[in-house]
Amino acid sequence: MMTHEIELKALMLASLNGDAASYRMFLGRLSGRLRAYYKGKLTGIGRGASEAEDLVQEAVLAIHIKRHTYNPAEPLTPWVHAIARYKLIDFLRRTRTSISDVPIDEADMIMARDDNVDAESTYDVKRLMERLPKNMRCAIEAVKLDGRSIAEAAEKCGISESGVKVNVHRGLKTLAALIARETRT
Amino acid sequence: MKTDDLVALLSTNPEPVDRSSVVRTLFVALAAGTIVAVGVVLVGLGVRSDFMTARAFIFLAVKLCFAVGVVGLALVYLTRLARPGGERAAPSFVVTMPFLAIVLLAAISLGFAPSSHWSKMIVGDEWLECVLSVPIIAIVPFAIAIWAVRRAAPTDLSRTGAFAGLVAGGVSAMAYALHCTDDSLPFVAVWYGGTIVLCTLAGAALGPRLLRW
Numbered sequence: 001m002m003t004h005e006i007e008l009k010a011l012m013l014a015s016l017n018g019d020a021a022s023y024r025m026f027l028g029r030l031s032g033r034l035r036a037y038y039k040g041k042l043t044g045i046g047r048g049a050s051e052a053e054d055l056v057q058e059a060v061l062a063i064h065i066k067r068h069t070y071n072p073a074e075p076l077t078p079w080v081h082a083i084a085r086y087k088l089i090d091f092l093r094r095t096r097t098s099i100s101d102v103p104i105d106e107a108d109m110i111m112a113r114d115d116n117v118d119a120e121s122t123y124d125v126k127r128l129m130e131r132l133p134k135n136m137r138c139a140i141e142a143v144k145l146d147g148r149s150i151a152e153a154a155e156k157c158g159i160s161e162s163g164v165k166v167n168v169h170r171g172l173k174t175l176a177a178l179i180a181r182e183t184r185t
Numbered sequence: 186m187k188t189d190d191l192v193a194l195l196s197t198n199p200e201p202v203d204r205s206s207v208v209r210t211l212f213v214a215l216a217a218g219t220i221v222a223v224g225v226v227l228v229g230l231g232v233r234s235d236f237m238t239a240r241a242f243i244f245l246a247v248k249l250c251f252a253v254g255v256v257g258l259a260l261v262y263l264t265r266l267a268r269p270g271g272e273r274a275a276p277s278f279v280v281t282m283p284f285l286a287i288v289l290l291a292a293i294s295l296g297f298a299p300s301s302h303w304s305k306m307i308v309g310d311e312w313l314e315c316v317l318s319v320p321i322i323a324i325v326p327f328a329i330a331i332w333a334v335r336r337a338a339p340t341d342l343s344r345t346g347a348f349a350g351l352v353a354g355g356v357s358a359m360a361y362a363l364h365c366t367d368d369s370l371p372f373v374a375v376w377y378g379g380t381i382v383l384c385t386l387a388g389a390a391l392g393p394r395l396l397r398w
Contacts, residue, residue, distance in 0.1 A: 018201035027192040035188075057191050062398075064195045066338040068202045069268045082270030086340040090397075107270075125186045125194075144194045165200060172195075 004033070004111040009076040016067065027060055029114075034059050034084055036113035041088060041102050047095075053121040054179075059087045061176045065169075081107040094180070123182045128175060136171030139164045207337045208264050214333035215260060218326030218353065222360035225322050230364040240368070248362035248373055254283035255381060256355035259348050263330070266345040267337035277344070280351065284378050291374035309367035312376050318364075319357045319380035320387075327353035327388065331395050339396055346392015347385050354384030 008029065014022035038052040038059075062083050070079050085105070092102065129137055135157060142153035143164060154161045226232075235241045258280045265271040295303055309315075330349040339345035358377045367376075 015199060016202045016204060018199055020196055020199055023199045024192060024196035027196055028189070031188045031192060053188060056188055057186070060188065060191060060195065066269065068204065068206050069338045071268060072204060078270045078273060082340045083338065086269065121186050123186065125191065144197050147197050
């Protein structure tokens with residue numbers, strides 16, 4: 001358990017400095033842990049793998065959007081667990097289930113098991129992106145899907161470079177909100 | 186969508202992250218809230234008329250010590266609560282210290298005074314103005330504090346809301362002290378302490394609605 005903490009924390013710190021390869025590895029490994037965690041929680045109340053996958057993706061998006069709230073002086077596991085649990089409780093409230101139906105857990109459980117059986121989530125992000133305002137969509141497509149630099153994206157979308165950064169950030173937040181609404185069943 | 190596709194999307198061109206932004210945002214919010222609160226008191230109520238006398242200065246200092254103590258301690262906990270899981274590491278009873286101190290001082294000062302003065306010392310002249318002013322002046326600082334906390338990621342929304350209310354109430358009391366001429370420790374303990382607690386309860390009630398993310 002300790003080794004996950006050390007390795008993932010090292011990846012997280014590199015990610016916070018803007019290292020794309022570390023960040024990809026970090027999110028990839030984290031999503032395996034989150035999947036095992038959510039499947040364990042949701043099967044107990046009779047919910048399926050695709051709903052667990054919705055939650056994995058909501059949590060991954062939340063971790064991305066809120067990554068500036070991680071304090072490097074603190075261990076990573078409790079931070080991840082707090083976000084994962086918050087999103088679980090939020091999901092249960094949306095779907096009118098009580099948290100008392102779900103087994104209680106400790107922070108360590110978030111790193112306990114890994115699950116790489118990647119199911120599809122119930123929504124299509126490409127379709128949801130069509131609902132974003134033009135500048136947000138253009139900025140996310142250019143920077144995040146096509147992998148262009150900020151300067152190239154600015155030219156393509158016809159906005160300033162800081163405008164691209166703001167639009168990517170706001171766009172992902174809006175997307176997260178759309179996904180949360182979409183998965184309200 | 187596959188989670189791998191989402192991971193690929195998010196990890197393409199990641200921006201470096203400013204790690205001190207949570208704390209800095211809260212301090213900016215505190216500064217802005219204080220400026221607004223002091224501005225409201227200066228424009229709306231005016232500074233106490235005997236502002237330049239030594240007696241006024243001493244009592245202003247006592248009120249400010251109490252309010253600054255409340256704000257300082259509350260802000261320390263708010264910076265923790267604003268982060269996911271922050272509520273686990275924060276036993277928050279320390280914030281009651283300024284309240285206990287002022288109640289203790291108030292009790293001592295009542296003990297030294299003849300009991301016929303007690304009601305005057307507790308009720309003062311302007312208790313109603315104090316009860317109305319502190320919560321009203323706290324509204325804008327509270328809104329700014331909520332804005333700042335929303336930029337972070339609290340996971341215990343009631344408690345975080347309560348601490349945002351506590352900070353706002355303390356800031357408001359700091360500003361109101363510039364105007365208030367009721368100079369007795371029991372008055373400060375009851376009406377300042379009471380209204381700050383009221384702000385805290387309001388924050389706790391509003392937190393789950395205002396802070397969801």
